[in-house]
Amino acid sequence: MGSQGIGARVRRKEDDRHLHGRGRFVGDMTMPGLREVAFLRSPVAHGRLGAVRKPAGQEHLVFTSADMDGVRPILAKSGIPGFKISDYPALAKDKVRFVGEAVAMCVARTRAEAEDLAESVEIEIEELLAVVDSLAAREPQAPLVHESWGDNLFLETVANGDIDDIVKRAPIVVKREYRTARQCMHPMEGKGVLAYWDHQAGQLVVCSSTQVPHMIRTGLSECLGIEQRLIRVVPPDVGGGFGYKCVLQPEEVCVAWLALTQKRPFRWVEDRREHLTAGANTRQHHYSVTAYADERGRLLALDAEVTIDVGAYSVWPFTAGLEAAQAGGNLPGPYDFRGYRCRTYSVATNKPPFTPYRGVARTGVCFAIELTIDAIARAVGREPAEVREENLVQARDMPYDNVTNKHYDSGNYPESLRRAVRMIDLPGVRARQKRGEPDGQLVGVGFSTFTEQSAHGTKVFAAWGIPLVPGYEQATARLTPDGGLELRAGIHTIGQGLETTLSQVASEILTLPVDQIQVVLGDTALTPYSTGAYASRGMVMAGGAVSRSCEELARRIRHIAAHLMQCEAEEVELRDGKIFGRNASISFAEVGRAWYLRPEQLPDDVDTMGLEVTEGFRPQVDTGAFTYATHAAVVAVDPDTGLTRILDYIIVEDCGRMVNPMIVEGQTFGGTAQGIGTALFEESTYDGAGQPLASTLMDYLLPGPAELPAMRIGHMETPSPYTAHGIKGVGEGGAIAPPGAVVNAINDALRSLGAEIAEIPATPRRVLDAILAAKARPKSEEVARP
Amino acid sequence: MKPVAFDYERAGNLEEAVALLRRADAGAKLVSGGQSLGPMLNLRLVRPELLIDVRRLQSLRRVEESDDRILFGAALTHAEFEDGEVPDPTGGLMRHVAGGIAYRAVRNRGTIGGSLAHADPAADWLSALTAVDAAVQVRSQAGERVICLSDFVLGAFTTALAEDEMIEAVAVPRLSAASAWGYHKICRKAGEFADAIGAVVVDPERRYCRVVMGAVDGPPVLLEEMAEALAAGGAEAGLAKLDAAVEVALPEAAPAARQLHAVAVRRAIGQVYGR
């Protein structure tokens, strides 16, 4: 292994430019004649759109859906039976369906002037009753987001296991309702797109802050009605994605259309207020869960109803059905039980269109199942960690096909929990609780274990019926004439360090140092097609493809090197960035020079494909490499104020073979910070008319350094049997478990008061309300059967 | 989120500032640290035609000490109080309060005068300086007047300042050596505005006692009966009045909100009496 290969804590290649402020984001780009775009957005949640009056003399600088003749709406149809279709026009047409929906596009020399122009446009809207609550939206009298549907259901799915026997005989029944708030994803850089017409290439060039450049090209071509070869999508630096940028944005369609029709450069950069209102598009779930268990707390069956507040439209390509499909499929979590009934409702409301966020539905389902496990433990009067451990899929049962047919490929889930229990010192916390705190604070401890299907592949996506299914991932590896390496992959780097980790995979095979490796990502003109960076698939899929292409490149290098060193190819070894023969060694540069510049030195049977290789990869079993982790939190709740402080936080994770442990830790800590935001702080609230109430960062709280604990992490490394190098995905995992761990800890702390939280974020207000409610009611008894 | 176009003038001295303010009528806004005005401009919640920058005016950065009070220029920053670069007549209360405002970056620029003029009910200076009975020295082309802080704020984001008036300085009485204060801010995360503030000053030598309940919907509330009980009978006597006082002051508030305010005041009193 090269010293910078798989497993090395190599410093991130991309950090030099970012730490020096030399990254190149959409907002940094300059171009002669560039015009800035501001969107005029709907001020109401639901209404019939009447006339849009442009200011006199400036009609040519304002564009509405009527101007965008021939542009097709974004159409994301799920193949799941019963799915209802929503046309999502890039600019609102006939109706507006959420506050922040783009109605008109205004163009000026500066953004401020474009915003002035937007203010001078008059729009007539006949306001309609808004659909704000997803449960109310399911009622028959609810106003309709899409009138032609007759109801507000994008999709209903049913998993109808036979659990009647269990329901009849189970001694323990636990019923709970859970809610998770609507959220924004808050990448540091919001959306941004700059588009222009390249006269030399005869192409529309779209520089977009996106996770999925190749898909955006496909999507733009469908909406704009031009051939894909006429579009080049070039993603510059992307300041975080988290899922927010994994779908075709209406603004991308609009700005691309301007450049296409006007043949000059245009740019739009999302501001934080647009993000907080038009971008409040994720996480909002409601659960009704009934769990059946035996006297020891062994889970026998789960009966659940999940309602997803999907918002107004279906996003392309992931659709309005993906979240529910993921929720229904993942609710059983890492647990071993056989009785499962689950209905999911994907409900249209007058809110921004639901987009999958880091962890996708799993942050919600993990919260629901983890609180349920603790509730069961309380019902049987046992230590939650023990009940959790007994319910987990055991290592001896791996690989394990769970109740929703997910194939858990490898790992030791209970061991991750046991380690977390040790690291957080559970007996110590229990002893501390017995002693009590001098200041009256209540201490509690909580655990949360999850398994995450990373890099779920072709079959899985095909089953979800989304319009664009990922298949093989390709990468190109090219030796340069002077012995350097160029890697090209269609996936994009959005902050997760792929430039470094893909280089490490190449270094593992070719032994070249990472700084001799150049990485080109995402540009549709330069890289192989990729569906992009999402679903924790980059390292597994693009990493696998780089591995394959470098192996083939190594084979060809060995062949040429053997000829140059007068030995057999089998005798040639790549080591420490050099090439060794039987009793000689040469450099990569010498091989490069031979191929490119001195072909007379080549053997007669040289592979004419040369030193440039494109290879593809898909895992042997492509139903996903399952990573898992246990998070543990100790919190102190102030019973007078409801404020929660996290005193200690433990993560024990297993993402298979770690390509770069430092990056694994960075990804995990970052995700965990977001998960703590979900658990305690973040919430996009609405009034009854669908007006967003959190439109600045004063109302929408993000956790900062002072709110985040010093996380401690332990690693386990169980290679996936199915992927190259045993790699599993890790990008999303951190964001999944924190709400479960933190709220279980809060409930553990509140136990003595008889209060329980079932809604996140667990704000001081919710905690206080729960405490006050518990004080007001007579001691309740747990729902246990006689 | 870009402001509407505006003109910008940096006033060379106080006279110029008030003259500009007068001339521009309602179309002008003073800008000091810009930490409240900046966001309001960007959100287009205010649309002044003219910004008059007073941040560098020497007369707004002065400190005048006298026997019974210190006069602080309006453009002194939160950070200058936090760092002890100016004297503290309140036995550490002002320094403590300054360090709990927002984040350091905001404190580096935000000013005491700007904060009071902005009159956000949740602002820290407002409650803290009401507790010590500070007064605002106000200036216009017509002249000067002094308004005590409890009369200065009329409601949320509304002050007694006329359109052509500006804050020149804040006069803060000196607490005696035997005095004690308590200040408790409840907020959801470091650097956030308060959900509840309790500010208590007990100064027997000056026969002074104030209990302030801040971060309510309007100006900070003086809990006068409680203060009297506190001065007469100590912590227990004062606290006995707390729940009733909060109930009277906040009849509409939800029980949890009322509890927060009560806790903030109770904890501030706890600091005064060393527990």
Ligand SMILES: Cc1cc2nc3c(=O)[nH]c(=O)nc-3n(C[C@H](O)[C@H](O)[C@H](O)COP(=O)(O)OP(=O)(O)OC[C@H]3O[C@@H](n4cnc5c(N)ncnc54)[C@H](O)[C@@H]3O)c2cc1C
């Ligand atoms: C992220 C963030 C967090 C914050 N958290 C807190 C907090 O926890 N507690 C807290 O108390 N505050 C907080 N603030 C507000 C901060 O303290 C501001 O600095 C302060 O409110 C305004 O002071 P300024 O000098 O920046 O005023 P500016 O923003 O310049 O002006 C504010 C208003 O006062 C007027 N004005 C300015 N100077 C004068 C003058 N001399 N006479 C008359 N009118 C004048 C302006 O016209 C304007 O209307 C926070 C601000 C931010 C951005």
